[in-house]
Amino acid sequence: MRRYGKNPDEDDIRHRPNPKGNRPRTNIRPKHEDASEGMVLTVDRGRLTCLVEDRVVLAMKARELGRKAAVVGDQVFLVGDLSGRKDTLARIVRIEKRRSVLRRTADDDDPYERVVVANADQLAVVTALADPEPRPRLIDRCLVAAYDGGLEPLLVLTKSDLAPPDELLETYRALGIRHVVTRRDELMSGHAADLVREYLDGRVTAFVGHSGVGKTTLVNALVPDDRHRITGDVNAVTGRGRHTTTSALALPLAKGDG
Structure with a gap:
Protein backbone atom coordinates (compact mmCIF):
# COMPACT_ATOMS: atom_id res chain seq x y z
CA MET A 1 0.00 0.00 0.00
CA ARG A 2 1.37 3.38 -0.91
CA ARG A 3 1.62 5.85 1.97
CA TYR A 4 1.52 9.62 1.57
CA GLY A 5 3.55 12.13 3.50
CA LYS A 6 2.29 15.24 5.23
CA ASN A 7 2.46 17.32 2.05
CA PRO A 8 1.68 15.07 -0.88
CA ASP A 9 1.47 16.44 -4.37
CA GLU A 10 -1.95 16.58 -6.00
CA ASP A 11 -0.77 14.14 -8.62
CA ASP A 12 -0.08 11.59 -5.93
CA ILE A 13 -3.67 11.53 -4.63
CA ARG A 14 -6.00 8.96 -6.14
CA HIS A 15 -9.54 10.20 -6.96
CA ARG A 16 -12.28 7.62 -7.15
CA PRO A 17 -14.64 8.35 -10.04
CA ASN A 18 -18.37 8.53 -9.48
CA PRO A 19 -19.59 5.05 -10.53
CA LYS A 20 -22.93 6.51 -11.75
CA GLY A 21 -21.44 9.18 -13.96
CA ASN A 22 -18.90 11.97 -14.15
CA ARG A 23 -20.91 14.60 -12.27
CA PRO A 24 -20.12 15.07 -8.57
CA ARG A 25 -22.91 14.12 -6.21
CA THR A 26 -24.76 16.95 -4.48
CA ASN A 27 -27.97 17.49 -2.54
CA ILE A 28 -28.20 21.09 -3.69
CA ARG A 29 -30.92 21.55 -6.28
CA PRO A 30 -31.45 24.63 -8.46
CA LYS A 31 -34.31 26.91 -7.39
CA HIS A 32 -35.49 27.52 -10.95
CA GLU A 33 -36.54 31.07 -10.13
CA ASP A 34 -36.99 31.76 -13.84
CA ALA A 35 -39.50 28.91 -14.31
CA SER A 36 -42.79 29.72 -16.03
CA GLU A 37 -46.19 28.74 -14.63
CA GLY A 38 -48.51 26.44 -16.56
CA MET A 39 -51.47 24.09 -16.21
CA VAL A 40 -51.44 20.36 -17.02
CA LEU A 41 -53.93 19.53 -19.80
CA THR A 42 -53.22 15.85 -20.47
CA VAL A 43 -51.00 13.08 -19.15
CA ASP A 44 -49.89 10.28 -21.47
CA ARG A 45 -47.18 7.75 -20.58
CA GLY A 46 -44.77 10.17 -18.95
CA ARG A 47 -45.42 13.05 -21.36
CA LEU A 48 -47.54 15.94 -20.14
CA THR A 49 -49.23 18.57 -22.27
CA CYS A 50 -49.27 21.93 -20.47
CA LEU A 51 -50.83 25.30 -21.20
CA VAL A 52 -48.22 28.05 -20.71
CA GLU A 53 -49.83 31.45 -21.34
CA ASP A 54 -51.42 30.86 -24.78
CA ARG A 55 -49.10 28.05 -25.90
CA VAL A 56 -49.47 24.28 -25.60
CA VAL A 57 -46.14 22.83 -24.47
CA LEU A 58 -45.04 19.19 -24.26
CA ALA A 59 -43.11 18.43 -21.08
CA MET A 60 -41.76 15.71 -18.85
CA LYS A 61 -41.37 15.60 -15.09
CA ALA A 62 -37.95 16.44 -13.64
CA ARG A 63 -36.16 13.62 -11.85
CA GLU A 64 -35.79 15.75 -8.73
CA LEU A 65 -39.57 15.54 -8.17
CA GLY A 66 -39.16 11.86 -7.37
CA ARG A 67 -42.31 9.75 -7.51
CA LYS A 68 -44.64 12.72 -7.14
CA ALA A 69 -47.03 12.54 -10.08
CA ALA A 70 -48.70 15.43 -11.89
CA VAL A 71 -52.33 15.10 -12.96
CA VAL A 72 -54.72 17.05 -15.16
CA GLY A 73 -55.43 20.44 -13.59
CA ASP A 74 -52.17 20.72 -11.67
CA GLN A 75 -50.49 24.12 -11.59
CA VAL A 76 -46.83 23.50 -12.44
CA PHE A 77 -43.65 25.42 -13.15
CA LEU A 78 -41.60 24.59 -16.24
CA VAL A 79 -38.15 25.32 -17.63
CA GLY A 80 -36.53 24.58 -20.98
CA ASP A 81 -38.05 25.08 -24.42
CA LEU A 82 -41.47 26.66 -23.87
CA SER A 83 -42.03 27.67 -27.49
CA GLY A 84 -44.53 24.88 -28.12
CA ARG A 85 -42.87 24.01 -31.43
CA LYS A 86 -42.87 20.46 -32.75
CA ASP A 87 -40.22 18.10 -31.34
CA THR A 88 -39.48 20.36 -28.35
CA LEU A 89 -39.65 19.24 -24.75
CA ALA A 90 -39.84 21.25 -21.53
CA ARG A 91 -39.29 20.06 -17.97
CA ILE A 92 -41.66 20.35 -15.00
CA VAL A 93 -39.58 21.30 -11.96
CA ARG A 94 -42.27 22.16 -9.42
CA ILE A 95 -45.89 21.19 -8.69
CA GLU A 96 -47.95 23.65 -6.68
CA LYS A 97 -50.04 22.59 -3.70
CA ARG A 98 -53.49 21.43 -4.80
CA ARG A 99 -56.56 23.29 -3.56
CA SER A 100 -58.90 20.40 -4.45
CA VAL A 101 -58.64 16.83 -5.77
CA LEU A 102 -60.92 14.30 -7.41
CA ARG A 103 -59.86 10.79 -6.46
CA ARG A 104 -60.60 7.49 -8.10
CA THR A 105 -61.22 4.94 -5.38
CA ALA A 106 -59.64 1.51 -5.34
CA ASP A 107 -61.50 -1.33 -7.04
CA ASP A 108 -60.86 -4.85 -8.31
CA ASP A 109 -58.94 -3.65 -11.36
CA ASP A 110 -56.86 -1.03 -9.53
CA PRO A 111 -56.15 -1.61 -5.81
CA TYR A 112 -54.81 1.93 -5.29
CA GLU A 113 -56.67 5.19 -4.77
CA ARG A 114 -55.52 7.70 -7.39
CA VAL A 115 -55.93 11.43 -7.95
CA VAL A 116 -57.30 11.96 -11.47
CA VAL A 117 -58.08 15.71 -11.47
CA ALA A 118 -56.63 18.56 -9.42
CA HIS A 228 -64.76 17.67 -30.28
CA ARG A 229 -64.59 14.04 -29.16
CA ILE A 230 -66.18 10.86 -30.54
CA THR A 231 -69.67 10.00 -29.30
CA GLY A 232 -71.45 6.63 -29.16
CA ASP A 233 -75.00 5.25 -29.04
CA VAL A 234 -76.88 3.36 -26.35
CA ASN A 235 -77.18 -0.36 -27.04
CA ALA A 236 -80.82 -1.22 -27.79
CA VAL A 237 -80.50 -4.68 -26.16
CA THR A 238 -78.55 -3.97 -22.97
CA GLY A 239 -79.66 -0.37 -22.47
CA ARG A 240 -76.06 0.63 -21.81
CA GLY A 241 -73.83 3.06 -23.59
CA ARG A 242 -70.42 2.38 -25.06
CA HIS A 243 -67.41 4.01 -23.42
CA THR A 244 -66.03 6.59 -25.86
CA THR A 245 -64.39 9.03 -23.43
CA THR A 246 -62.10 7.17 -21.03
CA SER A 247 -59.27 9.62 -20.37
CA ALA A 248 -58.94 12.86 -18.43
CA LEU A 249 -58.09 16.04 -20.29
CA ALA A 250 -58.72 19.74 -19.87
CA LEU A 251 -60.68 21.60 -22.57
CA PRO A 252 -61.39 25.33 -22.82
CA LEU A 253 -64.95 26.69 -22.67
CA ALA A 254 -65.80 28.02 -26.14
CA LYS A 255 -67.97 30.93 -25.03
CA GLY A 256 -66.76 32.22 -21.72
CA ASP A 257 -63.89 31.74 -19.29
CA GLY A 258 -63.74 28.21 -17.93
Missing part, protein backbone atom coordinates in the same frame (compact mmCIF):
# COMPACT_ATOMS: atom_id res chain seq x y z
CA ASN A 119 -57.73 22.14 -8.69
CA ALA A 120 -61.27 21.83 -10.05
CA ASP A 121 -63.89 24.13 -8.52
CA GLN A 122 -66.89 21.88 -9.11
CA LEU A 123 -67.90 18.39 -10.17
CA ALA A 124 -70.65 18.09 -12.77
CA VAL A 125 -72.34 14.70 -12.39
CA VAL A 126 -74.10 13.99 -15.70
CA THR A 127 -76.85 11.36 -15.58
CA ALA A 128 -79.73 10.47 -17.88
CA LEU A 129 -83.26 10.18 -16.53
CA ALA A 130 -83.88 7.25 -18.92
CA ASP A 131 -82.10 5.27 -21.65
CA PRO A 132 -79.98 4.38 -19.70
CA GLU A 133 -81.68 4.45 -16.30
CA PRO A 134 -80.21 6.60 -13.51
CA ARG A 135 -77.71 4.97 -11.17
CA PRO A 136 -78.23 6.54 -7.73
CA ARG A 137 -75.34 4.62 -6.19
CA LEU A 138 -72.95 6.06 -8.79
CA ILE A 139 -74.31 9.55 -8.10
CA ASP A 140 -73.80 8.96 -4.36
CA ARG A 141 -70.17 7.96 -4.89
CA CYS A 142 -69.56 11.04 -7.03
CA LEU A 143 -71.09 13.30 -4.39
CA VAL A 144 -68.92 11.76 -1.67
CA ALA A 145 -65.82 12.23 -3.85
CA ALA A 146 -66.79 15.87 -4.48
CA TYR A 147 -67.36 16.71 -0.82
CA ASP A 148 -64.23 14.83 0.25
CA GLY A 149 -62.03 16.52 -2.36
CA GLY A 150 -63.26 20.09 -1.88
CA LEU A 151 -65.40 20.40 -5.04
CA GLU A 152 -68.91 21.79 -5.26
CA PRO A 153 -71.30 19.26 -6.90
CA LEU A 154 -73.61 20.06 -9.81
CA LEU A 155 -76.26 17.63 -11.10
CA VAL A 156 -76.79 17.71 -14.87
CA LEU A 157 -79.87 15.65 -15.77
CA THR A 158 -80.36 14.78 -19.44
CA LYS A 159 -83.19 13.21 -21.50
CA SER A 160 -86.00 14.72 -19.41
CA ASP A 161 -88.31 14.18 -22.39
CA LEU A 162 -88.13 10.43 -21.63
CA ALA A 163 -88.76 10.60 -17.86
CA PRO A 164 -89.55 13.34 -15.31
CA PRO A 165 -86.76 14.52 -12.99
CA ASP A 166 -88.91 15.05 -9.87
CA GLU A 167 -88.28 11.72 -8.13
CA LEU A 168 -84.51 11.84 -8.59
CA LEU A 169 -84.28 15.49 -7.54
CA GLU A 170 -86.33 14.78 -4.43
CA THR A 171 -83.73 12.23 -3.35
CA TYR A 172 -81.04 14.91 -3.15
CA ARG A 173 -83.18 17.94 -2.28
CA ALA A 174 -82.06 17.97 1.37
CA LEU A 175 -78.45 18.44 0.27
CA GLY A 176 -79.30 21.62 -1.65
CA ILE A 177 -77.34 20.53 -4.72
CA ARG A 178 -77.58 22.80 -7.75
CA HIS A 179 -79.04 21.12 -10.81
CA VAL A 180 -79.74 21.59 -14.52
CA VAL A 181 -82.42 19.63 -16.41
CA THR A 182 -82.18 19.22 -20.20
CA ARG A 183 -83.94 17.35 -23.01
CA ARG A 184 -82.53 15.45 -25.99
CA ASP A 185 -83.62 18.07 -28.51
CA GLU A 186 -81.88 20.73 -26.39
CA LEU A 187 -78.66 18.72 -26.52
CA MET A 188 -78.81 18.66 -30.31
CA SER A 189 -79.83 22.32 -30.73
CA GLY A 190 -77.23 23.66 -28.28
CA HIS A 191 -79.77 25.10 -25.85
CA ALA A 192 -78.68 22.57 -23.20
CA ALA A 193 -75.14 23.86 -23.49
CA ASP A 194 -76.38 27.42 -22.91
CA LEU A 195 -78.17 26.29 -19.74
CA VAL A 196 -75.12 24.49 -18.39
CA ARG A 197 -72.64 27.20 -19.44
CA GLU A 198 -74.11 29.59 -16.86
CA TYR A 199 -72.72 27.33 -14.13
CA LEU A 200 -69.31 26.89 -15.79
CA ASP A 201 -68.22 30.43 -16.62
CA GLY A 202 -65.21 31.51 -14.59
CA ARG A 203 -64.75 28.09 -12.99
CA VAL A 204 -62.87 24.84 -13.56
CA THR A 205 -65.36 21.97 -13.83
CA ALA A 206 -64.78 18.22 -13.92
CA PHE A 207 -67.42 16.21 -15.82
CA VAL A 208 -68.20 12.63 -14.78
CA GLY A 209 -70.96 10.19 -15.69
CA HIS A 210 -71.46 6.67 -16.95
CA SER A 211 -71.64 5.85 -20.65
CA GLY A 212 -74.66 6.80 -22.75
CA VAL A 213 -75.91 9.73 -20.65
CA GLY A 214 -74.93 12.38 -23.22
CA LYS A 215 -71.83 13.63 -21.42
CA THR A 216 -69.58 13.78 -24.48
CA THR A 217 -72.34 15.30 -26.61
CA LEU A 218 -72.78 18.04 -24.03
CA VAL A 219 -69.06 18.68 -23.72
CA ASN A 220 -68.73 18.90 -27.52
CA ALA A 221 -71.36 21.66 -27.51
CA LEU A 222 -69.40 23.56 -24.86
CA VAL A 223 -65.86 23.44 -26.30
CA PRO A 224 -64.39 24.76 -29.59
CA ASP A 225 -65.23 22.81 -32.75
CA ASP A 226 -61.67 21.54 -33.21
CA ARG A 227 -61.73 19.91 -29.74
